[in-house]
Amino acid sequence: MARHEDASEILRDPxxxxxDATRFVTNGAAPARDFASKxxxxxxxxxxxxxxxxxxxxxxxxxxISLDPPEHTRMREMVKRGFTPRGVRDWEPRIRxxxxxxxxxxxxxxxxxxxxxxxxxLPVTVIIEMLGIDVEHANEFKRWSDQFIGGLFGPKSQxxxxxxxxxxAMEWLSGHIRQVAKERRSRPRNDLISALVEAQHEKDSxxxxxxxxxxxxxxxxxxxxxxxxxxxxxxxxxxxxxxCRDVEADRSLVEGVVEETLRLAGPAQMTLRRATTSxxxxxxxxxxxGMLAVLLASANRDEKKWGDDAEEFDVRRDPRGxxxxxxxxxxxxxxxxxxxxxxxxxxxxIDALPSLRIREAAEIAPSFVARGITRLEVEKAT
Numbered sequence: 001m002a003r004h005e006d007a008s009e010i011l012r013d014p015x016x017x018x019x020d021a022t023r024f025v026t027n028g029a030a031p032a033r034d035f036a037s038k039x040x041x042x043x044x045x046x047x048x049x050x051x052x053x054x055x056x057x058x059x060x061x062x063x064x065i066s067l068d069p070p071e072h073t074r075m076r077e078m079v080k081r082g083f084t085p086r087g088v089r090d091w092e093p094r095i096r097x098x099x100x101x102x103x104x105x106x107x108x109x110x111x112x113x114x115x116x117x118x119x120x121x122l123p124v125t126v127i128i129e130m131l132g133i134d135v136e137h138a139n140e141f142k143r144w145s146d147q148f149i150g151g152l153f154g155p156k157s158q159x160x161x162x163x164x165x166x167x168x169a170m171e172w173l174s175g176h177i178r179q180v181a182k183e184r185r186s187r188p189r190n191d192l193i194s195a196l197v198e199a200q201h202e203k204d205s206x207x208x209x210x211x212x213x214x215x216x217x218x219x220x221x222x223x224x225x226x227x228x229x230x231x232x233x234x235x236x237x238x239x240x241x242x243x244c245r246d247v248e249a250d251r252s253l254v255e256g257v258v259e260e261t262l263r264l265a266g267p268a269q270m271t272l273r274r275a276t277t278s279x280x281x282x283x284x285x286x287x288x289x290g291m292l293a294v295l296l297a298s299a300n301r302d303e304k305k306w307g308d309d310a311e312e313f314d315v316r317r318d319p320r321g322x323x324x325x326x327x328x329x330x331x332x333x334x335x336x337x338x339x340x341x342x343x344x345x346x347x348x349x350i351d352a353l354p355s356l357r358i359r360e361a362a363e364i365a366p367s368f369v370a371r372g373i374t375r376l377e378v379e380k381a382t
Contacts, residue, residue: 002298004305004323006282010273010294012328014068019330021272021291022066055171061209063217069329078199078206079214080333082130082192088336091126095341098125099348107352111359114376118349119231120223123341127222131215132191133180141176144169145220149370173219174212181211192218218334225267226338228372230345231362232265233257235376236313238358243315248350258342259319263306266324267372269297296323297371357381 010017064075081087099122106117124142128135151166180193188194196211206214237244237257247253271294275286286292300322303310325332332338356378363375 002295002302003282004299004302004321007294007296007299007323008327010281010292011271011323011326011330014072014329016276016279017273017292018068018276019072019273020066020068021274055167055174057209058174058212058216059167059170061207061213063210063213064333065217065330072329075206075210075214076329076333079192079196082195083333083336085336088340091130091337092340092344094129095122095126096344096348098122099344103348103352111377111379114234114378115227115231115374118345119234119373119376120227122230122345123226124223126337126341127219130192130222131177131180131219132184132189132193133176137176141173141219142223144172145223148173148216148220149224149367150365152369170216173216177212177215177219178208181215221332222334222337224370224372226341228265228267228370229258229261229338229342231373231376232267233261233342233346234349234353234378235358235362235373236261236265237353238356238378240313240315241354243313244353247315247346248354251347251350253315254343254346254350255339256317256319257315257346258339259322260313260315260317261342262324263300263317263319263322264311264313265372266296266300266322267370268324268326269367269369269371270295271326271330271369296326299323355381 062071062075064072064079067075099118102118102122106112106114109117120142121138124138124145125135128138128141133141148166148169151169177193181197184191184194184197188197193215196206196215199206200208200211237247247257273292273294275288275290275292278288279286281292299305301310305321306317306319325335325338357380358377359379360377362373365372365374
């Protein structure tokens with residue numbers, strides 16, 4: 001579904017449109033509804049299970065992305081404590097400190113890759129600190145996080161070739177997080193892994209595979225998507241110097257720039273749903289158990305919603321209502337954190353942007369789900 005109205009309807013109605021279809025992405029197979037499908041799924045998992053049963057259990061665990069209420073509600077309630085508005089606001093001084101340090105080092109250079117020097121290390125450092133992982137492992141976590149995303153969402157994943165890479169990444173990531181969780185059980189701290197460990201002791205608690213999958217999901221989503229948001233935002237401003245000057249002159253536009261970037265160049269391209277009953281969307285008949293691709297990127301450029309200039313970047317547009325963070329029960333848990341990081345990144349860099357220019361066109365990660373800039377060569381204007 002590509003229209004904003006239709007996409008919004010689907011995302012907000014979990015009774016008619018189940019999120020269990022997203023297991024096609026996370027587990028590499030569509031939900032098994034009949035005996036033949038179950039056999040096919042088992043056949044896909046056997047080679048991985050032989051290699052490492054514990055990692056296979058994590059990859060196949062129930063996860064918040066593919067659950068519907070009430071299970072989804074239960075799991076979300078357990079883990080949302082780390083993402084309350086107040087909890088996110090408390091991180092503002094530390095995020096600003098990280099951003100300013102990265103900007104100072106980057107701007108000492110005449111030429112630099114904005115993604116490698118700023119857009120990537122900022123969110124990965126933040127989410128690692130929030131989880132309670134030693135920052136000295138940031139580069140390793142970033143590398144394995146990239147491999148996990150590439151294995152699930154990259155071009156090889158569409159051919160069924162990327163899952164081994166995602167499996168290998170999960171093996172490393174979940175193994176490290178398992179060790180941290182073990183330490184937190186005896187010595188809890190004020191971090192997200194401690195919160196997840198605490199949730200294991202509550203009624204209807206998280207299983208270990210669910211905890212590990214969720215922690216890895218926080219790590220991956222918490223840095224990959226925000227990296228791409230920040231990179232896209234700076235790319236758009238540098239390619240629209242007149243609008244960049246407007247933002248420099250009027251700092252009240254900063255939050256709008258973040259939202260307009262999310263609308264026009266949001267990292268999430270699409271998501272999947274399964275029709276639980278025969279239904280009709282946008283005049284199209286959908287059979288029971290029919291799979292729907294909800295095209296978020298298209299919905300966010302729908303001219304019926306945004307006008308004839310929907311394909312254009314406009315810092316003065318009102319982009320409220322975009323679906324970059326989804327909608328309904330699955331509205332992104334980390335939306336507040338991503339918005340805060342985007343705002344602080346732009347506030348930190350805005351004075352320097354007029355003196356910068358793009359040296360080479362941005363490199364884009366080819367992906368049917370999570371698209372974004374992976375390299376952005378920038379230089380100081382002479």
